[in-house]
Amino acid sequence: MWRYAIPLVVLAVIAALFYRGLELNPSYVPSALIGKPMPEFVLPTVADSETTLGSRDIAGKVALLNVWGTWCIECRHEHGFLLQLAKSGMPIYGLNLRDERPAALGWLATLGNPYVASASDVDGTVAVDWGVTAAPETFLIGRDGKILFKHISPLTAEVWRRDFVPLIKAQCGASEPGCPQLAAVRAP
């Protein structure tokens, strides 16, 4: 009897795995940096090549690091949401990837500037240290300077509520130092 059961069981297992596979995103690659301290860097800012923005400026508070570029069409899609988020009190730092300064400045002047400051990574060296594949990518950085989460593709209100807010709430009371204001944690 159970010699007929074995192939059925094998079939059931394979079917279950395939069914699970239907819902997985094959292009999703988990970041190797989650839970690790953010990679150190110091780069000139987009606004002024004489001033710098580095990992030390970001450390000590819950913040976002958003990778963007003027060549990145999807970045344009998420830009409006970033503006809302910044307005609601979430500190967002930019990593401007593979851009000439005038182009980046033009983008910020035309579309608005949601960033506390943007670091200019002209040749992508810092992006490689952060395991960036392409813009837009958004890292959530905790108060201890560790990377809590990374989102690839445009940031939306839905993603913000689903993935970012619970992580921020888990490590922050609203009025504690280094925590974003309540308005930012509530989805804008």
Next chain:
Amino acid sequence: MTRLVAIVVGVLLATALRAADVEPPFDDPGLNQRYWGLIREIRCPLCMNESIADSKADVAADLRREVHRLLAEGKSDEEVKDFMSSRYGDFILYRPRVAPVTYALWAGPFVLLVVGSLVFWRIVRSRRDQPLGEDEPG
């Protein structure tokens, strides 16, 4: 018409410039060989099924440059692979290293081989006792 010609020339020029975006190889043939070996074994994290040697993505060009830089600094092949997998995960290596995450990947085929052999052996043994010509029909 002039505009069309200008566009065509522009596009052709752009691809020519694109094709010129190949890192200067090393003077040392040994280093060159290691460089080519490594960039064929590192997967482009953006385009998934291309090595960074084949891919035209910006990130692949950046990673080739990093491999080039690390080799020029005298790093070993292992150190280059560590550099990549610590940033992009085991996924980036076409031959992922043996780690708890990849045990199933490495051991799976051998486990299946053993299971298959056992099944085969059982079937052969159960049939050995049957007289010739009395095999099950079908």
